[in-house]
Amino acid sequence: MIAELFRSQPEIALFASLAFGYLIGSFKIGPIQLGGVCGTLIVSLLLGQTGARLSPDLKNIAFALFIFALGFTGGPQFFANVGRGWRYGVLSIVEIVSVLTLVMIAVAVLHLDPGTAAGLLAGAATESAVIGTASEAVAKLGLPDADTVRLQANIVTAYSVSYLFGLITIVLFTSQFAALLLRVNLREEAERVWRKLGGGDSLGEGERLAAPALVGRAFRVGRAAGLSVGAFEAQYGHNLTIEEIERGGATLALAPGLVLAADDLVLVGGRREALIEAAPALGEEVASGHHFSTALADMVDVVLTRKDAHGATIRQLRERADPEQGRGIYIAAVTRLENRIPALPGTELNRGDVLTLVGAKADVLRGAKRLGYLLPATLKTDFVYLGLGVLVGMAIGRLSGTFGGVTLALGTGGGCLLSGLLFGWLRSFHPIVGSLPPAAAQILKDFGLATFIAAVGLSAGPDAIKLVHQYGLALPVAGILLVLVPGLLSLWIGRAFLKLDPPMLLGAIAGQQCSTPAISALVGVTGNSTPVIGYTITYALSNILLPLMGPVVVGLAAQFKG
Incomplete structure (x- = not known):
């Protein structure tokens, strides 16, 4: 009866897959968490045994929206990191080359079909988007319908098997084993890097929240009497106001030019370290309940677009600014690809970063105009821009070519990914058009990918058990090797040749695997967020390059099998 219900109303199977999949994905064992996408896939594979099927059109639309939003949100960061982040970019190239090589070795040794090979790549690299680009490539091989369905099912099954083992391997490698190989104490190294970036004492996450980086205090002027406001602020590098x-x-x-006088009551805001240093020179601190208005009361989010700010550190940005123009403006947080990175004096900024400015209202608005544009508070999406972007992506996806006897076609997925990159990058130059609020982009990515995964999981259900029986332990072992080999290569190259600091290097290795659980575990081990600096760069690159490898693997594996 339940099976008949799912077959007659497949939308019930879809939302059951989403609900129970995300429930399963929310459970955490130590640092290991499957996540909602993998949970959805597991549930949909089980429900697929009932014969429930979703329309292929729904699957294609969901994937197109997901992959366009992925490219759109990552566009500014992708192009920013292609040039300046070359040291980290090398690690993404290591990832791409090594996993392609290993997958083709697996094809030769295990006699994998194109679908299983692509699923192995998607699962071991923990990059779900590969499922979509590879599925489209399989559909273009010109095979009979039954063979196409079987190979697409193999993508999903191979992904689900290798994903779990790849996830566990990358989490343990970055957070535990790599430090032993490097013979370093990760917490001490992260503390050193934090200090090098100008962060002062690096405390635990909870302690840093209790002692915020930006504060306001009231003082009764003593020794500072006779100094002008501008001269006093300049003594501390304009890190207080x-x-x-x-x-x-x-x-x-x-x-x-206003001169401070003895017994003046002053409200001073700025970086905590600067205020601690200046306090003895100012005079006696007065009760926090004084009737001054709150310092640093206003907060705005600004998308950084200014050319000369790209690649500059926060310290350099302040030094370059005219003292009057930069007065009273502080960068409280830096968000890159939805990840917070340390907003320290030595933190390097990239075009497309979202800077959280705090200060008096007039000051932060002045800073926003000079640095980029205010992140609009609107919840409206520009469907003209979104629709045109997806149409352009579909047009690009129709392009194909033959290289060395291998026919490659981007498909809708690859085309919409490239289109999203382009449209997101263009919007960073012309922010008055193309509004796609972060929350809207996130729902497109989350719901689009989850719906696509549920659709392919339901269709793959009957063939899943056959593939597991066919290869047994071979796929889990291959999934582990596809993580360890690129990870070890990147560890060696990053330390011996690129001279990357261990926290950033390990964060970059987590990013090249597109693994959010790995970076979460790594931040927990290091005690601060310095690994996220390396993570965001390789994540931006690998998140774009790996999906494009789906058609490549399918084409190469088909050629090899042929």
């Missing part, structure tokens, strides 16, 4: 001055009960109009 006198926000208000009260003299004899009256609030004074602030100006750089």
Whole structure:
């Protein structure tokens, strides 16, 4: 009866796959968490035994929206990192070359069909988008319908088997074993890098929240009497700002040339380290309950587009700014590809970063105009831009070519990925068009991918058990090797030749595998977020390059089998 219900109303199977899949994916054992996509795949494979099938059109639309949104959100960072992030980019190239080589060795040794080979790549590299690009490539091989369905099912099954073992391997490798091979203490190394970036004491995550980097305090002027406001702020590298001055009960109009007098009450905001250093020179701190308005009260998010800011550190950005123009503006957070990276003086900024500015309202708005554009608070999506982007992607996807006897076609997935990259990059130059709010982009990615995965999982259900019986332990072992070999190569190249600091290097290895659980576990081990700096660069590159490898693997494996 339940099977008949699923067959007659496949939308029930879809939402059951999403609900129970994300429930399973939410469970965590140590640092290991399957995630909603893998959970959805497992549930849909089980429900697929009932014969429930979703329309291929729904599957194609869901994947097109997911892959376009993926490219759109990553476009500015991808192009920013292609040039300046070359040292980390080398690691993404190591990943691509080594996994392609290993997959083709597996094809030769295990006699894998194109679908199983592509699924092995997708699972071991923990890159779900490969399923879509490879499935389209299989459909273009010109095989009978039954063979096409079987190979597409093999992609999903091979992915589900190798994903679990690949995930466990990359988490343990980056957070545990790599440090032993490098003979370093990761927490101490992360502390050293944090200090090198100008972060002062690197405390645990909870402790840093209790002692924020940006603070406001009130003082009664003592030793600083006789100094002008501008001269006092310059003494501390403009890392603090006198926000208000009260003299004899009256609030004074602030100006750089205004001279501080004994017993003035001043409200000072800025970086905690600068305030701690300046406190003895200022005078006695007064109760926090004084009637001053709150310092650093306003906060805005700004997308960085300014050319000369790309590649500069936060410290350099402040040094280059005119003191009056930069006065009272502080970067409280840097978000890159939806990940927070340390907003420290030595942190290098990239075009497309989202900077959280804090300060007085007039100051942060002035800073936003000079650095880029305000991240709009609108919830509206520009469907003209979105629709045109997907159409352009579909047109690009129709292009194909033959290279060395191997026919390659991008398909809708590869085309929409490239189109998303282009449209996202163009919008960073012209922000008044093409609004796709982060929350909207995230739902397109999450729901689009989960729906696509559920659709292919339901269709693959009956063939899944056959493939597992056919290869047994070979796929799990291959999945582990596809993680370990690129990881070891990157560890050696990154340390011996690229001279990368261990926390950033291991973060980059997690990023080249597109593994969010790995970076989460690594941050927990290091005690601060320095590994995320390396992670975001390789994640941006591998997240784009790996899906494009789906058609390549299918083409090469088909040629080999032929």
